[in-house]
Amino acid sequence: MSGGSPPAIELRGVSRWYGNVVAVNDVSFEVGPGVTGLLGPNGAGKSTILHMAAGFLRPSAGDVRILGEPAWRNPGIYRRLGLVPEREAVYGFLTGREFVELAARLHRLPDPAAAAERAIALVDMDAAAGRPCGTYSKGMKQRIKIAAALVHDPQVLILDEPFNGADPRQRLHLMDLFRRMAAEGRAILYSSHILEEVERLADTVLVIVAGRLAASGDYRQIRALMTDRPHAFTVRSSDDRALAARLLAEPAIRGVAFDDGRLEVRADGLLAAARALPAAARAAGVTLYEVRPTDESLESVFAYLVRR
Known part of the structure; x- marks a missing residue:
């Protein structure tokens, strides 16, 4: 002081x-x-x-x-x-x-x-x-x-x-x-x-x-x-499987999976996902209907900070 x-x-x-x-x-x-x-x-x-x-x-x-x-x-x-x-x-x-x-x-x-x-x-x-x-x-x-x-x-x-x-x-x-x-x-x-x-x-x-x-x-x-921590999203589109295949070619995407028929996407960060998802949808000729974060609770955000 x-x-x-x-x-x-x-x-x-x-x-x-x-x-x-x-x-x-x-x-x-x-x-x-x-x-x-x-x-x-x-x-x-x-x-x-x-x-x-x-x-x-x-x-x-x-x-x-x-x-x-x-x-x-x-x-x-x-x-x-x-x-x-x-x-x-x-x-x-x-x-x-x-x-x-x-x-x-x-x-x-x-x-x-x-x-x-x-x-x-x-x-x-x-x-x-x-x-x-x-x-x-x-x-x-x-x-x-x-x-x-x-x-x-x-x-x-x-x-x-x-x-x-x-x-x-x-x-x-x-x-x-x-x-x-x-x-x-x-x-x-x-x-x-x-x-x-x-x-x-x-x-x-x-x-x-x-x-x-x-x-x-x-x-x-x-x-x-x-903001830069890894993020998970639930995605709905006109063709989830075609979108999933194209997303795997995006460097910012860590993984994709289908859970109970829903497409789950993991990305390096929020901004990375914001760029990668629309780009992959355009490349695959797919229309995005919904992109919803699935790990946005404060507890999950703060837990990530503790693990750093």
């Missing part, structure tokens, strides 16, 4: 297990100013990592620090840390304004009401702030949780699936807010299992699979690894 200042969030050799179940396995990374996306399929260990970073869980092994200070049993870090948990953590009987003002009072801010109003305006909840939280939609509850996390103007923000339930307009508003905060020098770490969310917001990506750090770095580099 510049000037010798410690990382905003630092994990060193961190593991967390529950009995014989290993939820997080020897994970190390640093997070500095900007937006960092923690990307991985559901159950990969993202929430466990965030809970340890926020000081809610003690690592079974390793060290977790926020701004150079231990995260575990250190309430002082919350003066500079904001947390938005994935679970619904609002009091339904309080209005949105009362909920955010309660957070301001817990932080012992000098003017809780004014701080609450500022935070509510940041997430565009002014019009609904007087309503009980129990009447909010899931997206509105997410935004009021974010307001409560921002009320003390933290330097570090940790968010667990912050866009769950938000409609497209709300997502764009929150993404713009996080970009502005990052531009002001704050460090934001948020989790998602949706590739497009990370693509649109994060500067840096940490890919978590089965509790391990599978890849990290610039999003474009990670995306290239995912």
Whole structure:
């Protein structure tokens, strides 16, 4: 970090297990100013990592620090840390304004009401702030949780699936807010299992699979690894057998097979397949009806990264 200042969030050799179940396995990374996306399929260990970073869980092994200070049993870090948990953590009987003002009072801010109003305006909840939280939609509850996390103007923000339930307009508003905060020098770490969310917001990506750090770095580099991996497709055409015979002459095609009457094609990568399939169809005089990826789940994508 510049000037010798410690990382905003630092994990060193961190593991967390529950009995014989290993939820997080020897994970190390640093997070500095900007937006960092923690990307991985559901159950990969993202929430466990965030809970340890926020000081809610003690690592079974390793060290977790926020701004150079231990995260575990250190309430002082919350003066500079904001947390938005994935679970619904609002009091339904309080209005949105009362909920955010309660957070301001817990932080012992000098003017809780004014701080609450500022935070509510940041997430565009002014019009609904007087309503009980129990009447909010899931997206509105997410935004009021974010307001409560921002009320003390933290330097570090940790968010667990912050866009769950938000409609497209709300997502764009929150993404713009996080970009502005990052531009002001704050460090934001948020989790998602949706590739497009990370693509649109994060500067840096940490890919978590089965509790391990599978890849990290610039999003474009990670995306290239995912795009260039071997792909499998189901293809329908006017003559599948003629197409299969011609595909075998294409260097980018690794193999073809018929599974229950369907033509299965394996190619070196998505772009390679996009070039090879139409070329083979033209050469064989065949019409393509459908080309459908059969291995596009996040789990399969991330598993490929782990094997690299």
